[in-house]
Amino acid sequence: MTTMPDTAIARRAMIDSQLRTSGVNEEYVLARMLAVPREDFLPEGKAAQAYIDRAVMLGDSGHLAAPLFYGKLLLEAAPRPADRVLVVSGGTDYLAALIAPLAGTVTPITAGEAAALAGAGEYDLIVVDGAIEQLPDGLAAALADGGRIVTGLVLRQVTRLASGRKIAGQVNLATLEDLGIPVLAAFAAPKSWTFA
Secondary structure, three states: OOOOOOHHHHHHHHHHHHHHHHOOOOHHHHHHHHHOOHHHHOOHHHHHHOOOOOOEEOHHHOEEOOHHHHHHHHHHHOOOOOOEEEEEOOOOOHHHHHHHHHOOEEEEEOHHHHHOOOOOOOEEEEEEEEEEOOOOHHHHHOEEEEEEEEEEEEEOOEEEEEEEEEEOOEEEEEEEEEOOOOEOHHHOOOOOOOOO
């Protein structure tokens, strides 16, 4: 007979061995990561993988990214109590659950909905649970002027954590660090020919 590990112990080990050792030490981030059980967002057959140090792929329904991605994303996003936050899901509501108590309002949508969004500047913060090749105009439009976005970004086939701010109607993303992040197919850039 196999038994499931004590998930509270596994969560504490995730904090100590994956987050703290990688520079994620802000108490609000650690508290949220400790409070939200990752296994609750996985199918029963994958629950034992909840605390491994890489993404758990869920087939066509998405992923649960590695704990380090969520820790770094929360650290960079720094949600505030007055923030109206749009969470683009990678296939689970884990990221929305992490952010909900830290922000004023949290609206989760799927990657497919986000790719087709026609926004009107209603969000102070947008967080994307995965890596994108391009930021759709509608998603950029949903960000209020002065608003922040934190996402994964695919550049030359490498995924990186990136953040940006909307200034004078334009969103520019700056990369922060290379990080293993599942790629969201809904945000793929159109394929084009290049000549060398």
